[in-house]
Amino acid sequence: MSGWRLCDYEAAARERLAPAHYDYFAGGAGEEITLRANVAAFDRLALVPRVLRGAGRPETGVTLLGCRASMPVLIAPTAFHRLADPQGERATARAAAAAETIMIVSMAATVAVEEVGAAAPGATLWFQLYVQPDLAFTERIVRRAESAGCRALVVTADSPVMGVRRRDIRNRFLDLPAHLHCENLRDGPGGPVRPIAMWPELSWEHLAVLRRMTDLPIVVKGVTHPADARLAIEHGAAAIMVSNHGGRQLDGVPTAIDLLPEIVAEVAGPDGSTVPVLVDGGVRRGTDVVKALALGAAAVAVGRPVLWGLAAGGEPGVAGVLGLLRAEVEQAMTLCGCAGVGDLTPDMVRSVVPPC
Ligand SMILES: Cc1cc2nc3c(=O)[nH]c(=O)nc-3n(C[C@H](O)[C@H](O)[C@H](O)COP(=O)(O)O)c2cc1C
Numbered sequence: 001m002s003g004w005r006l007c008d009y010e011a012a013a014r015e016r017l018a019p020a021h022y023d024y025f026a027g028g029a030g031e032e033i034t035l036r037a038n039v040a041a042f043d044r045l046a047l048v049p050r051v052l053r054g055a056g057r058p059e060t061g062v063t064l065l066g067c068r069a070s071m072p073v074l075i076a077p078t079a080f081h082r083l084a085d086p087q088g089e090r091a092t093a094r095a096a097a098a099a100e101t102i103m104i105v106s107m108a109a110t111v112a113v114e115e116v117g118a119a120a121p122g123a124t125l126w127f128q129l130y131v132q133p134d135l136a137f138t139e140r141i142v143r144r145a146e147s148a149g150c151r152a153l154v155v156t157a158d159s160p161v162m163g164v165r166r167r168d169i170r171n172r173f174l175d176l177p178a179h180l181h182c183e184n185l186r187d188g189p190g191g192p193v194r195p196i197a198m199w200p201e202l203s204w205e206h207l208a209v210l211r212r213m214t215d216l217p218i219v220v221k222g223v224t225h226p227a228d229a230r231l232a233i234e235h236g237a238a239a240i241m242v243s244n245h246g247g248r249q250l251d252g253v254p255t256a257i258d259l260l261p262e263i264v265a266e267v268a269g270p271d272g273s274t275v276p277v278l279v280d281g282g283v284r285r286g287t288d289v290v291k292a293l294a295l296g297a298a299a300v301a302v303g304r305p306v307l308w309g310l311a312a313g314g315e316p317g318v319a320g321v322l323g324l325l326r327a328e329v330e331q332a333m334t335l336c337g338c339a340g341v342g343d344l345t346p347d348m349v350r351s352v353v354p355p356c
């Protein structure tokens with residue numbers, strides 16, 4: 001895989017995956033307008049490097065909610081890793097540990113969160129939660145994530161119902177193959193697996209309930225409106241994740257990178273205090289990461305690229321994808337004259353008509 005670009009991982013993944021599974025990973029909602037826009041938006045932004053700053057080799061590391069990551073690229077929560085590789089989330093977590101970055105484990109993982117933690121003892125894990133209407137069941141899941149060593153709870157807010165994914169409908173991809181299950185949804189050890197509920201009644205009140213339920217920092221994922229970023233903070237969120245769910249929920253939503261500056265401005269306190277703002281959707285190369293950081297993101301997360309690495313080559317495939325992104329971030333930061341992520345500032349990004 002040496003010399004591979006991200007698109008090579010996607011091509012290899014596509015060859016290996018069953019077509020319906022490839023479509024589930026790759027696809028978006030509706031006409032896939034937002035899905036395409038997420039990637040294209042980065043091409044409408046250009047970087048304006050600074051020169052002769054003697055910055056040396058850049059330090060790419062960041063600290064988020066008390067967790068150190070060696071690069072500002074996290075693994076976004078994605079479901080069903082065992083569709084891509086028999087080791088599934090275990091392999092992803094091992095690659096995350098080796099790359100020293102944070103993996104956000106999906107509640108819809110096909111390996112139980114305890115086993116993900118056990119498979120990769122060095123990994124820093126956060127846990128993504130779809131709050132279930134049965135709050136006692138939700139609490140049991142939260143306790144499992146805590147005991148498995150997860151260091152933050154990422155609450156997905158953009159999915160009161162599932163987006164309409166036409167590819168899945170066409171492919172009749174409705175259920176996992178019989179040997180795979182959402183292991184975090186088991187009702188007790190060896191018990192039956194409950195179906196994941198998307199909950200249209202989920203509201204800010206429930207965030208307050210969660211806040212009381214756990215001492216873990218809460219990240220609200222799927223914020224697009226600046227007013228909701230403010231509400232999230234008022235309800236105790238420790239960080240915001242600007243995201244349109246990779247174009248898989250409401251189609252026609254602006255891209256996360258376009259929304260980012262407004263949200264960063266909204267959450268900045270008058271005294272300069274702020275909570276970390278994370279962003280995902282369409283990040284495919286190191287320069288995309290650098291653009292997002294310059295516009296105020298504390299870090300980015302990648303969803304599909306990790307799935308392509310996993311399907312193309314299991315744990316080494318994910319390691320390859322993360323290594324590629326790391327090398328590209330380091331290269332782009334060096335060329336921008338930045339010693340650390342704090343040197344990336346909004347004046348270094350311009351809106352352009354592509355190609356720049
Ligand atoms: C196949 C797939 C499954 C996903 N599953 C989840 C999930 O279980 N929970 C969640 O909050 N987001 C989920 N997401 C959304 C990702 O966390 C993330 O927002 C999105 O993938 C970012 O866009 P990118 O794929 O362009 O990097 C999923 C995305 C994909 C592609």
Ligand SMILES: CCCCC(=O)C(=O)O
Binds near residue numbers: 079196245248
């Ligand atoms: C029932 C699992 C939902 C996973 C998800 O969030 C997605 O496919 O986007």
